[in-house]
Amino acid sequence: MTLSNSLVRGAVVLALAAAASAQAQEIVLKVHHIWPTMAIGHSRVVAPWCEAIAKESNNRMRCQILPAMTGGGTPAQLVDRVKDGVDDLVVTLPGYTPGRFPIMEALELPFMTNTAESASAAAWDYYSKYATKEFTGTKILATWVHDEGFVSTSSKPIRSMEDFKGLKIRAASRQSTKLLARLGATPVGMPIPPVADAMTKGTIDGFMTAWEIIPAFKLHEVSKYHTEIEASRPSMFTAGFVMAMNQAKYDSLPADLKSVIDKNSGGNLSRTIGRYWDEATATGRNAAVARGNVFNKINAAETDRWIQASAPLYDEWVADMDKRGLPGKQMLQDAKDLIKKYNK
Structure with a gap:
């Protein structure tokens, strides 16, 4: 075997060994x-x-x-x-x-999902x-x-759209912020971890979230009233x-x-x-029930008022997509059609 061949073989062996070592790492x-x-x-x-x-x-x-x-x-x-x-x-x-x-x-627009x-x-x-x-x-x-979103408050129940006025409500996203503003509240953007502390300090009067997360952050302990919309309508937000x-x-x-x-x-x-x-919805809701919190169910007519108030957000989102050179109307329709497809 020539020196050249020996060097080549040695290099191959070393390469294989390195590969095996990496594989085992x-x-x-x-x-x-x-x-x-x-x-x-x-x-x-x-x-x-x-x-x-x-x-x-x-x-x-x-x-x-x-x-x-x-x-x-x-x-x-x-x-x-x-x-x-x-x-x-x-x-x-x-x-x-x-x-x-x-x-x-598109999936976070109000009244889109169930x-x-x-x-x-x-x-x-x-x-x-x-x-x-x-x-x-x-x-x-x-x-x-997440599962269907709703609103919780500490001192003032929400029974109609007018009750949002003057309340500082935590929002989870840009679209839920816009929704709260359309309903008359003052939205406060905030991730979920600091919400309980903000409620305790009075920085916010309430929050939008879903039932799943309530027990993990003990949010049922810092709120008293929970507002749920008519069940036959799509979720208020997600x-x-x-x-x-x-x-x-x-x-x-x-x-x-x-x-x-x-x-x-x-x-x-x-x-x-x-x-x-x-x-996880039932578990989260049961935690609030066990504490004796108050539930307000918004009837169909009042829910439809909220849906009507939020309708311009769809046009705003489509216009935003169009400005970005995207087919906004088609994208929104596709999102709706996909939700409908999987709801079957």
Whole structure:
């Protein structure tokens, strides 16, 4: 064997050894989210997802979970933390950065959705068709919405649209902020973690959210009145979530580990997570019932007044999309059609 051939063989052996070493190396994904561990976002979504990828990768890939923002920063910063590679994977609400993800706001327009399961399935299809460009630098693994949203207040019940006047109400997104303004309230944009403290201090008089999150942040303990609209109408509002992975981190994985991630992402995962939110509605509502809180049901006629008041928000959103060179009217119709498709 010549010296040249020997060197080539040695290089090949070293390359194969390096490849084998990389293949065997354990990959730890830093997973950051907003919820305490008792919330279903952690217990039914993040923790089981991490268990699944560990099992399916034969423990070559696992998570370091950082719940309740324990990795630092604020909820609004999570979209940039994952994009910049500070976190490998996050679960957050794009609406916490108002106006930055306007395409996905179609699913957050008022009176659009009913069940979280059907709307979450629709959200994935809609995202895949229109909104991938909104999340450059990240790989979206799932997108979903919460169960039906409603309003809670501390000292003044809301029985009609006029009762919103003078109240400072927490909003979760740009569209829910606009909705509250149309109804006569003073909207206050705020992520969910500081809401209980803001209620206690009187910074806000009430908040918009869904039942799922109420027990995890003890929001039934800082409110007295809960306003629910006519059940036959679409949900008053909803907010969207994403499970997002740093694109460069995903791209760096060997093919078999990419396949594990791919298997545990997409439309089925999005729809399943939506169903978890629907299933948690009763638990959250029962916490408020057990405390003796007061429930106000808005009848059909009054609900329709609220729907009529919010109608201009649809035209505003379409006009915004048109200004961006996008087919706003078609996008809105597609969102509605997808929700209708999965409601069947």
